[in-house]
Amino acid sequence: MPQMDAVAAPNTVDWSMITVDGVTKTYGAFLAVDDVSFTCRPGQVTGFLGPNGAGKSTTMRIMVGLTPASRGRVTIGGHRYPxxxxxxRHVGVLLDASAQHAGRTGREVLTIGAVTMGLSMSRVDEMLELVSLSQSEAKRRVKNYSLGMRQRLGIAHALLGDPAILILDEPANGLDPAGIHWMRGLLREYAEHGGTVCLSSHLLHEVERIADELILIGHGRIVAQGTKQELLHARGAYVRAVEREELLDALHREGITAVPSGDGLRSDAEAIQIGRVAATNNITLVELRPADSAGLEELFLELTADSQRDTTSVAVPTEGAVI
Ligand SMILES: Nc1ncnc2c1ncn2[C@@H]1O[C@H](COP(=O)(O)OP(=O)(O)OP(=O)(O)O)[C@@H](O)[C@H]1O
Ligand SMILES: [Mg+2]
Incomplete structure (x- = not known):
């Protein structure tokens, strides 16, 4: 990854850290992003997660200077992106994979990028190979690309300048399961080599499997943030019983709070406490486990409940979950 030679790295700020500080964006009377603050650190994948319309793309556009913030600021290594x-050479950006000039071929898109950044042409072939776009596909015009091919080209373009930071808005959109698996591996390796990754998604399972840090956003506001472990910590247990209502009553009698969640119950109590109550009351359990990955799903739905469009269903798209 290149060192920033023309911009002196300040001593106090890691030069590949993104700092979003009190960013607010209003469109007339509408508040699209409301006082959002977070950091993305080197060596980590930061997942920006929220339902449709939560403000993810707007925040990311502000990060790279495409949309002016109404208040607050974003710095990258202490500097504004512009x-x-x-x-x-410093920040690889993929905001809208369909935003490329439709009449250009994939190779032309990357070649123009390489010329603009002062890179050798061999980098174009390296990137095509990296994202598995064949030489013949690279000769086709972008308007004839499938969504997944555009996404691969966008990722190639973002990585072209060997940047230390990646800002990717919904990078898995349009990728097939194998493509999502590939991208996850690519971004994990990038972070393990010290890169800073900020990616957004409205698909919880996708972010959950790749991110170290999670920022949950709903209605323009951050509703939770922290490491995956922190967000899951003390989330208790998930339990399914044949006699769900009886279990609920028995738990309440013991002073243990539990709420219906899907077919079962979610409680802040530990699995062992719930298991004991069930045993004492002769209740048949079908499932009892610490609220792990599924707990994050529950957390996501709970935290963004008033931001969800479909309040009648707790189903979250599971693409990515099966990989
Ligand atoms: N130029 C604009 N003018 C007015 N409203 C806008 C503009 N851009 C975004 N918005 C509004 O800001 C809100 C946040 O939009 P944004 O695109 O940031 O959401 P998102 O989290 O990226 O959603 P998605 O998951 O659907 O991509 C939406 O209500 C959107 O309609
Ligand atoms: Mg968006």
Whole structure:
């Protein structure tokens, strides 16, 4: 990854850290992003998660100077993105994979990027290979690309300048399961080599499997943030019983709070406490486990409950979950 030579790295700020500080965006009277603050650190994948319309894309556009913030600021290594002299060498950006010039071929898109950033042409072939776009596909015009191919080209473009930071808005959109699996591996490896990754998604399972840090956003506001472990910590247990209502009553009698969740109950109590109550009351359990990955799903639905469009269903798209 390149060192920033033209912009001196400040001593106090890691030069590949993104700091979003009190960012607010209003469109007329509408508040699209409301006082959002978070950081994305090197060596970590930060997942920006929220339902449709939560404000993810708007925040990311503000991060790279495409949309002006109404209040607050974003700095990258202490600098505003527009002040970076050769931003593509420092920050790889994929905001809208369909935004490429439709009449250009994939190869032309990457070649123009390489020329603009002062890179050797061999980098174009390296990136095509990396994202598995064949030489013949690279000769086709972008308008004839499938969504997944556009996404691969967008990822190739973001990585072209060997940046230390990646800002990717819904990078898994349009990728097939094998493509999502590939991208996850690519981004994990990138972070393990010290890169900073900020990616957004409205699909919980996708983010959950790749991110170290999670930022949950709903209605423009951050509703929770922390490491995956922190967000899951003390989330208790998930239990399914044949006699669900009896279990609920028995738990309440013991002073243990539990709420219906899907077919079962979710409680802040530990699995062992719930198991004991069930045993004492001769209740048949079908499932009892610490609220792990599924707990995050419950947390996501709970935290964004008033941001969800479909309040009648707790189903979350599971693409990515099966990989
Ligand atoms: N230029 C604009 N003018 C007015 N409202 C806008 C504009 N851009 C975004 N918004 C509104 O801001 C809110 C947040 O939009 P944004 O695109 O950031 O959501 P998102 O979290 O990226 O959603 P999705 O998951 O659907 O991509 C939405 O209500 C949207 O309609
Ligand atoms: Mg968006």
């Amino acid at each position: 002040d970076l002299p050769n931003p593509g």
